[in-house]
Amino acid sequence: MIESDRICSAAVEMKQTEDHGMVLVSTKSLEPGPLGLIVFRETALLSIRTRGSSLDESGPVPDYLAEGPQMWTDWWYFQQQPKDIRDRILKMYQETDCSQADAIRQHLNETVEKKQGQHRECEGTKLDEDDSRRDDVLQNIEDFIKLAMVIRFNGVELCPPSDDGLGPGTDYGFGLFEVACKMSHSCRPNCAWMTEPDGASKQIRAITKIQAGEELTVDYIGQPLSPTHERREELLHSKGFLCNCVRCSNILGDDTRRFPCMCQSTTTCQGVHLVHQQLASSIPRLLPCSVCNNLATDDYTERMLEEESRLQKVIEEIKLVADEGGNGYQLQSMTKQIEELNPPHSCHSLAEKCYQLQSDYYNQVGEYKLAAEACYKQIGCRVGILGEGHLCQGTAFCNERLGDVLQYVNVEEAEEAYKRSVRELLVMRGGAPDPYSKCALSKLLNVQSTRIRIELDHLPHDRCLKGIADAPYSAPYPCVVCGNGCTVLGEKLEGARYCCEEHQQMHLSMVGRWETPQA
Numbered sequence: 001m002i003e004s005d006r007i008c009s010a011a012v013e014m015k016q017t018e019d020h021g022m023v024l025v026s027t028k029s030l031e032p033g034p035l036g037l038i039v040f041r042e043t044a045l046l047s048i049r050t051r052g053s054s055l056d057e058s059g060p061v062p063d064y065l066a067e068g069p070q071m072w073t074d075w076w077y078f079q080q081q082p083k084d085i086r087d088r089i090l091k092m093y094q095e096t097d098c099s100q101a102d103a104i105r106q107h108l109n110e111t112v113e114k115k116q117g118q119h120r121e122c123e124g125t126k127l128d129e130d131d132s133r134r135d136d137v138l139q140n141i142e143d144f145i146k147l148a149m150v151i152r153f154n155g156v157e158l159c160p161p162s163d164d165g166l167g168p169g170t171d172y173g174f175g176l177f178e179v180a181c182k183m184s185h186s187c188r189p190n191c192a193w194m195t196e197p198d199g200a201s202k203q204i205r206a207i208t209k210i211q212a213g214e215e216l217t218v219d220y221i222g223q224p225l226s227p228t229h230e231r232r233e234e235l236l237h238s239k240g241f242l243c244n245c246v247r248c249s250n251i252l253g254d255d256t257r258r259f260p261c262m263c264q265s266t267t268t269c270q271g272v273h274l275v276h277q278q279l280a281s282s283i284p285r286l287l288p289c290s291v292c293n294n295l296a297t298d299d300y301t302e303r304m305l306e307e308e309s310r311l312q313k314v315i316e317e318i319k320l321v322a323d324e325g326g327n328g329y330q331l332q333s334m335t336k337q338i339e340e341l342n343p344p345h346s347c348h349s350l351a352e353k354c355y356q357l358q359s360d361y362y363n364q365v366g367e368y369k370l371a372a373e374a375c376y377k378q379i380g381c382r383v384g385i386l387g388e389g390h391l392c393q394g395t396a397f398c399n400e401r402l403g404d405v406l407q408y409v410n411v412e413e414a415e416e417a418y419k420r421s422v423r424e425l426l427v428m429r430g431g432a433p434d435p436y437s438k439c440a441l442s443k444l445l446n447v448q449s450t451r452i453r454i455e456l457d458h459l460p461h462d463r464c465l466k467g468i469a470d471a472p473y474s475a476p477y478p479c480v481v482c483g484n485g486c487t488v489l490g491e492k493l494e495g496a497r498y499c500c501e502e503h504q505q506m507h508l509s510m511v512g513r514w515e516t517p518q519a
């Protein structure tokens, strides 16, 4: 463990709220500092293998559950637990109106009726041991459904990184956490959770400053760059609720879908139209320009949205080809399409995908300078949409990829990119003991050794961290009004940054916080 890796025990309490039910709040102000802060750790009350893994001991699935084999594995592991653990797990169940639960109930009840009919026909036939073992599903239908729902709505994957930090490691299935599962979801969370190497515990880390009394939130789905309606659909589908986090309920629009101001061809307006669309089934519309407030015409709206779906299709086609190639070499057959990818705005969620494809492609063909440029744009887009304070693994890995490319072009800049990656991973994942941070750190040391000839073997990891934690984050802040680089720090609204005072005034007026300066 690195020295400043602090654990903040007794920093949380549970609280009942009106809109989110039971939640976790911080009892103290928490300051993650440069190396992050562990708020608490928890071991899963129950961890369940993924069916099909070599460690799945649950045996053959009963015929009547053939549609849902994982449910059988879940039930089998549940049945192996002592009674008090089973009771605590079932206590996590929340009454919900869920069509999946109704479908399971109906299916199992029909199976019972059928079996009873068969039993009457051949009275006296003995069930074999396997049958009776499996039939406890049918004798406990309501508990079976409760367990399925608890897992669906509260189960969290248990997958620590691989030893070399280059990807996910052993998949331990998923776990049920009695305390951590009370944390609400946010698309702009203040905490991150990560699986410890034992595959059974989670570490919950503060990734932003947190005030005493503030609710602790994590990202349940890890798709912060997906458009609002996609994130909400995903949460509705997988977790059964309509997200009302700060980003999803932002009346200023979807921060991942930006289109240039309609007047841009005739004026110098640098503003953007954000999209308002809360669900896939709702009709998207462009909001007034963030700078000149002009409305987009129906014609312009239609053209922009058509262009957006066309680009989405092209990206999917390219990705399909890249995936088929395994190592990605097939991408070269799509040179023209990749080079011509042209997002509607540099801070649109599709821009991030375009830049990633371009960076991968240029990297493969050895055009490292172009690859680095595309990767810089990708980072700019991520920071532009999510804000600098939004730590996420995706951005950290992106910085690491930038470092990999820059090694061929500019070693000093590669060093800076690795530093940012290490710094972000340190706060998110806890530093040197974590394989991801270790991997980024050793890449940093490698690139440093080419510059200043340091003896890697004599440098303990903890000492290398000094200085890195303070590495400045040089990606530009986006103006909340137009997305351009910023110089003016908003004092009235924390986190809001502006490219000029005019945009600051505009934004504060829009949200009712503008006060005319005294003469």
Ligand SMILES: C[S@@+](CC[C@H](N)C(=O)[O-])C[C@H]1O[C@@H](n2cnc3c(N)ncnc32)[C@H](O)[C@@H]1O
Pocket: 019, 020, 021, 022, 023, 094, 153, 154, 181, 182, 183, 184, 185, 186, 239, 240, 241, 242, 243, 244, 245
């Ligand atoms: C895993 S549980 C969290 C604990 C839960 N609040 C409780 O009382 O047990 C997820 C539930 O919390 C609520 N919730 C969490 N995050 C939310 C969000 N961003 N928007 C709306 N509801 C949310 C929803 O009711 C959801 O079904």
